Amino acid sequence: MRTTVGIIGGGPAGLLLARLLHRAGIDCVVLENRTREYVEQRQRAGMLEQGTVDALGEAGAAERLAAEGMVHQGIELRFAGERHHIDFPALTGGRTVTIYAQTEIVKDLVALQLAEGPPLLFGAEALAVEKAESETPVVRFLHQGREQTLSCDWVAGCDGFHGISRDAFPPAVSRAYRHDYPYSWLGILADVPPSCEELIYARSERGFALHTMRSPRVSRLYLQVPGGTDPADWPDERIWDELAARFAIDADWTLRRGPITAKSVTAMRGYVHEPMRHGRLLLAGDAAHIVPPTGAKGLNLAVSDVRVMARALAELYRTGNTQLLDSYSELCLQHVWQATRFSDDMTRMLHVQPDGDAFDDRMQLARLRRITASRHAAAELAANYSGLPLHV
Numbered sequence: 001m002r003t004t005v006g007i008i009g010g011g012p013a014g015l016l017l018a019r020l021l022h023r024a025g026i027d028c029v030v031l032e033n034r035t036r037e038y039v040e041q042r043q044r045a046g047m048l049e050q051g052t053v054d055a056l057g058e059a060g061a062a063e064r065l066a067a068e069g070m071v072h073q074g075i076e077l078r079f080a081g082e083r084h085h086i087d088f089p090a091l092t093g094g095r096t097v098t099i100y101a102q103t104e105i106v107k108d109l110v111a112l113q114l115a116e117g118p119p120l121l122f123g124a125e126a127l128a129v130e131k132a133e134s135e136t137p138v139v140r141f142l143h144q145g146r147e148q149t150l151s152c153d154w155v156a157g158c159d160g161f162h163g164i165s166r167d168a169f170p171p172a173v174s175r176a177y178r179h180d181y182p183y184s185w186l187g188i189l190a191d192v193p194p195s196c197e198e199l200i201y202a203r204s205e206r207g208f209a210l211h212t213m214r215s216p217r218v219s220r221l222y223l224q225v226p227g228g229t230d231p232a233d234w235p236d237e238r239i240w241d242e243l244a245a246r247f248a249i250d251a252d253w254t255l256r257r258g259p260i261t262a263k264s265v266t267a268m269r270g271y272v273h274e275p276m277r278h279g280r281l282l283l284a285g286d287a288a289h290i291v292p293p294t295g296a297k298g299l300n301l302a303v304s305d306v307r308v309m310a311r312a313l314a315e316l317y318r319t320g321n322t323q324l325l326d327s328y329s330e331l332c333l334q335h336v337w338q339a340t341r342f343s344d345d346m347t348r349m350l351h352v353q354p355d356g357d358a359f360d361d362r363m364q365l366a367r368l369r370r371i372t373a374s375r376h377a378a379a380e381l382a383a384n385y386s387g388l389p390l391h392v
């Protein structure tokens with residue numbers, strides 16, 4: 001097989017990149033090792049920055065998002081029995097955020113690609129990227145029991161944290177920065193209307209909890225648990241009791257309970273791979289970076305990477321100009337490190353540190369009080385959460 005851009009990974013990064021390239025008249029092929037059913041039901045992110053909504057619009061994939069997405073004006077911080085609303089439009093000159101599940105984004109992009117192209121191969125496992133330093137890189141992959149090759153001008157490594165793209169970087173040029181947080185998130189989906197209009201981030205002595213949602217009838221909630229927790233140790237009743245305790249405030253508010261339909265534990269880690277380009281191989285999304293989900297940045301970073309990559313490749317094929325391609329890695333990494341910093345700040349401010357002491361508790365409360373007492377500090381949180389601009 002031959003194409004202009006070989007895309008490894010049919011998650012949000014790979015699928016959106018394929019859409020943007022297709023609309024720019026650049027042919028590409030997506031190799032996804034899982035099945036369509038698997039990628040469409042994988043429960044992950046839900047909070048979209050305006051830039052992500054815009055990118056899906058540019059890709060012609062925002063029709064259902066416009067109809068079903070839930071636009072939010074801010075978030076609530078809950079701590080020490082108090083509740084405080086952070087008003088994004090007032091603090092950022094009008095920016096809002098949108099709840100629309102990653103599963104729905106993937107379904108929308110898969111449907112479009114199967115209907116209009118470019119080729120999307122499920123059950124196609126990339127084995128290696130070869131000759132990345134040459135002008136004719138090759139992806140070796142397994143599909144329908146046969147080993148095949150995909151010759152390209154460029155390869156986009158969109159294969160997530162556990163993919164193979166990073167393996168093509170020689171150790172001499174590869175730098176990885178990693179931090180593993182000493183706790184995880186137990187996430188649930190429940191068939192019950194949300195107990196709040198907008199997201200609640202709660203810092204309690206018992207641990208962090210987050211109330212988010214998927215629709216007016218489906219709630220999504222997370223709670224901090226020790227690393228390595230087995231979801232089977234958390235029967236539904238125990239989850240609801242613990243969430244109710246962590247969201248408790250000195251006001252008339254009740255956590256609605258209902259049947260839990262999905263339960264999973266996600267490790268909390270920060271990871272950045274530098275550089276994001278080697279020869280004709282470009283990394284995007286979780287293949288290059290992982291952030292703790294407290295800042296709702298993972299999916300949004302993947303989108304911002306592929307927006308830059310699609311623009312850079314379109315510029316190259318339209319005008320021969322390689323300037324944006326040459327600065328791709330540096331430009332994306334500046335944005336990635338700022339999102340990583342914000343995600344780390346939110347995570348350390350809101351989670352109980354297992355080896356922490358009373359001083360650490362007071363530091364967390366002091367940080368939260370600064371944000372809820374100072375317009376400047378609140379504006380800094382609002383600017384980061386709703387999405388820092390990417391200067392392209």
Ligand code: FAS
Pocket residue numbers: 008009010011012013014031032033034039043044045046047102124125126127158159160161162163164265266284285286287293296297298299300302
């Ligand atoms: P993905 O991992 O989504 O996609 C990579 C794709 O590549 C996958 O479909 C995989 O099957 C495929 N692949 C891997 N190896 C391959 C190979 N060798 N050949 C072919 N295909 C291959 N972010 C948030 O903002 N909020 C959240 O609440 C949140 N929760 C998360 C929960 C979990 C359990 C995980 C793992 C991540 C979560 N994230 C969250 C982050 C998540 O949304 C990612 O940022 C997002 O999926 C990134 O998209 P991609 O970069 O496309 O990577």
Ligand code: PHB
Pocket residue numbers: 044045046047199212213220293294295296297
């Ligand atoms: C989600 O809706 O899944 C979500 C929202 C915000 C976060 C993390 C997850 O910070």
